[in-house]
Amino acid sequence: MILFKLIGESFRFAADALRQNKLRTMLSLLGITIGIFAIIFVFSAADSFRAKLQASIDKLGSKTIFVQKWPWGGFGDYPWWKYVNRPETSLRDYEMLRDRLEYARGVSYEIFANERTVKYRVNSIEGVGVRAASQDFNKTWNLEFQEGRYFTDNEGRSGSPVVLIGASVAEGLFNGTPAVGKSISVMGRKLNVVGVFKKEGEDMLGMSQDKNIVMPINFAKGVIDVESGRYDPQITVRGYDNIPLEEVESELRGAMRSIRKIRPGVEDDFALNKSTIASDDLDKMFGVVDIAGWIIGGFSILVGGFGIANIMFVSVKERTNIIGIQKSLGAKNYFILLQFLFEAVALCLLGGGFGLLLVYLGTLVSGALGFEMILYLKNIALGIGVSVIIGVISGFWPAYAASRLDPVEAIRS
Numbered sequence: 001m002i003l004f005k006l007i008g009e010s011f012r013f014a015a016d017a018l019r020q021n022k023l024r025t026m027l028s029l030l031g032i033t034i035g036i037f038a039i040i041f042v043f044s045a046a047d048s049f050r051a052k053l054q055a056s057i058d059k060l061g062s063k064t065i066f067v068q069k070w071p072w073g074g075f076g077d078y079p080w081w082k083y084v085n086r087p088e089t090s091l092r093d094y095e096m097l098r099d100r101l102e103y104a105r106g107v108s109y110e111i112f113a114n115e116r117t118v119k120y121r122v123n124s125i126e127g128v129g130v131r132a133a134s135q136d137f138n139k140t141w142n143l144e145f146q147e148g149r150y151f152t153d154n155e156g157r158s159g160s161p162v163v164l165i166g167a168s169v170a171e172g173l174f175n176g177t178p179a180v181g182k183s184i185s186v187m188g189r190k191l192n193v194v195g196v197f198k199k200e201g202e203d204m205l206g207m208s209q210d211k212n213i214v215m216p217i218n219f220a221k222g223v224i225d226v227e228s229g230r231y232d233p234q235i236t237v238r239g240y241d242n243i244p245l246e247e248v249e250s251e252l253r254g255a256m257r258s259i260r261k262i263r264p265g266v267e268d269d270f271a272l273n274k275s276t277i278a279s280d281d282l283d284k285m286f287g288v289v290d291i292a293g294w295i296i297g298g299f300s301i302l303v304g305g306f307g308i309a310n311i312m313f314v315s316v317k318e319r320t321n322i323i324g325i326q327k328s329l330g331a332k333n334y335f336i337l338l339q340f341l342f343e344a345v346a347l348c349l350l351g352g353g354f355g356l357l358l359v360y361l362g363t364l365v366s367g368a369l370g371f372e373m374i375l376y377l378k379n380i381a382l383g384i385g386v387s388v389i390i391g392v393i394s395g396f397w398p399a400y401a402a403s404r405l406d407p408v409e410a411i412r413s
Helices: 002-020 023-057 091-100 153-158 167-174 245-261 275-316 320-328 333-368 377-402 408-410
Strands: 066-067 105-118 121-134 145-148 162-165 181-185 190-195 213-214 236-240 270-273
Touching: 023 275, 023 333, 023 377, 066 245, 091 105, 091 236, 091 245, 105 167, 105 245, 121 167, 162 167, 162 181, 167 190, 236 245, 245 270, 270 275, 275 320, 275 333, 275 377, 320 333, 320 408, 333 377
Parallel strands: 121 213, 162 190
Antiparallel strands: 066 236, 066 270, 105 121, 105 181, 105 236, 145 190, 162 213, 181 190
């Protein structure tokens, strides 16, 4: 009870200091407010951006591996010269992998052509992504349909002129009318729509299927060179949920080396890319952003800490006679120390609270500007924690000096 009473008195003294010396106290709190705002705003923006990017990466699947020519990365000292002469992934690689892999739930061969025009009668949409995929495409990717179905085995094997389209494509071509059963023109060929993907919305990495269409790879063979590097051929392998990703990757690497006839000790001439690579790159990138946030806000907090220490020394000077009376009535040194220490913490919490309020207002403004920034609970806790730490550090010496005052000399002051 004494502790709670002490804390209450400390907050009351802090409120009195703010009320009696508004300008002086607000200027002292300004550094803490700006510092907390800078740190928490940077962290909140980075965390919101990271969450959106991670949500896009998660669409790749935690059990999915992509066999490609180029390893993911491309930052810093990227040794592109090591990879430029590698062979592209081929249909032969895909067909042999499909028969050899035991830990794979699905294996699909995919190509992608950007910025194509799709037509239906007088309606047309530009900038559509055209993807051709083998039959297991629905096993390597999570597909949801708002209309229609996936390719049948017979349609996939025979290369039937059928197509799956994204929600935005369907909306642009058919204006809300049913799409299944209608024929669209793609790359000079007529294809029958059998399914429409469920609307996903935009994401940070462009992983949405909304403006994509998918056709069987066996149909695409008669239209384009499906093994050309121009169309980014890749093999997508998705392991079973009960099999560790490392085992799936080990089996896949062994099978690819055997198919490519790579001798022991010779480096792979293919890349096995997975979502964890992108996640690790994100962690490194945002680690730098977090450090920048600490540096930006750290200087303001340092100045704010000196301001709090200064106002606490002034507060001790103004209340010297009160301290003497308290000590003459039996108040212990630790009681005086904690009283002023809690007052410093209260002032820092007040400044930190203003900083968090500014961050919250920033999240409202960012939402209106089109980027939804979220003030996470962990960042609120961080702001409060930093405020408490700065209050303890900046208030300890003034509080210690107050606790060591001689009661007689203090009363005479």
